[in-house]
Each structure stands twice: as C-alpha cells, then as structure tokens.
Amino acid sequence: MPTITKLFSVKEASQHNTRDDCWLIIDGKVYDVTKYLDDHPGGDDVLLSATGRDSTEDFEDAGHSSDARKLMEEFFIGEIDTDSTAIPELEIFTKDHQKSSDLANKFLNKAVQYWAFPAAAIGIPIVVAALLYSHKR
Numbered sequence: 204m205p206t207i208t209k210l211f212s213v214k215e216a217s218q219h220n221t222r223d224d225c226w227l228i229i230d231g232k233v234y235d236v237t238k239y240l241d242d243h244p245g246g247d248d249v250l251l252s253a254t255g256r257d258s259t260e261d262f263e264d265a266g267h268s269s270d271a272r273k274l275m276e277e278f279f280i281g282e283i284d285t286d287s288t289a290i291p292e293l294e295i296f297t298k299d300h301q302k303s304s305d306l307a308n309k310f311l312n313k314a315v316q317y318w319a320f321p322a323a324a325i326g327i328p329i330v331v332a333a334l335l336y337s338h339k340r
C-alpha cells in the first residue's frame with residue numbers, strides 16, 4: 204500500500220526553529236524534535252543551533268549510532284519537496300536562467316527578422332545562377 208508523506212518546502216520547514224516548535228531537516232526528511240529537546244543525549248543546544256536549515260552535515264558529523272537513527276523515525280513528520288520552486292535559491296536561479304534565455308530568444312527573433320530577408324534575397328539568386336551555370340556545362 205502506498206504511504207502518503209507530507210511534503211514541506213525548505214522555507215516552510217525552516218520556519219519551525221524555536222524551542223517550542225523545533226524541526227530538523229536531515230537528509231531530505233523533516234523531524235519535529237520539540238518534545239525530544241530535553242532528552243537528546245547531545246544536548247538541546249546543538250539541536251536548537253541545527254534547526255532552521257539543512258542539518259544533515261551536523262547530524263552525520265556527530266556520528267550517530269544505528270539506535271539513534273532508529274529513534275529518529277519517531278520524530279519523522281514529512282519530507283522536503285524537491286520541486287525546484289520550493290527551494291528559494293533554485294527559484295531565483297530558474298528565473299534568472301529564464302530571463303537570459305528570453306533575451307537570447309529576443310535577439311534571435313530580431314536577427315531572423317532583419318537578416319533573413321536580405322540573406323534570402325542575395326542567396327537564392329546565387330544558388331539559382333550556380334545551378335543554371337553547372338547545368339549548361
């Protein structure tokens with residue numbers, strides 16, 4: 204049976220970054236550790252400094268045991284939506300990218316508009332003349 208997972212944008216998940224509402228983003232997954240803060244063997248301060256951003260690296264650097272990884276499942280609340288528009292940096296990149304390709308398209312359209320007719324006017328007679336000339340020989 205398919206499991207339904209709630210999807211959060213990085214922005215949305217990052218907004219839960221206080222002692223009373225503390226989410227962690229680890230390896231594309233989102234954990235609500237609000238109730239675990241006082242029980243975390245590494246201390247609540249590390250979790251509070253890891254909230255509000257992707258804390259995969261901090262989590263891995265702490266060298267958590269397999270028991271810790273199993274325990275995480277209890278706090279799992281959803282996953283990060285990997286849709287590009289959900290990540291602000293990617294959204295900006297996509298817009299910029301689109302802007303520059305829009306410009307390129309405009310330039311191309313103008314080039315075709317202004318050059319296609321003269322090029323055809325000169326090129327076609329040359330090709331026809333060349334064909335006629337080679338035909339006569």
Ligand code: HEM
Nearest residue numbers: 234244245249253258261262265266267268271274275278
């Ligand atoms: C849902 C998330 C997390 C869970 C369930 C969790 C659980 C645990 C557990 C069970 C331990 C005891 C040692 C072990 O079994 O590995 C531990 C230690 C520790 N954790 Fe976490 N942890 C989480 C997230 C984090 C994050 C994001 C950080 C870093 C910012 C972190 C930093 C540490 C540190 C520094 C220790 C102490 C290691 C030591 O003293 O040996 N933990 N954690």
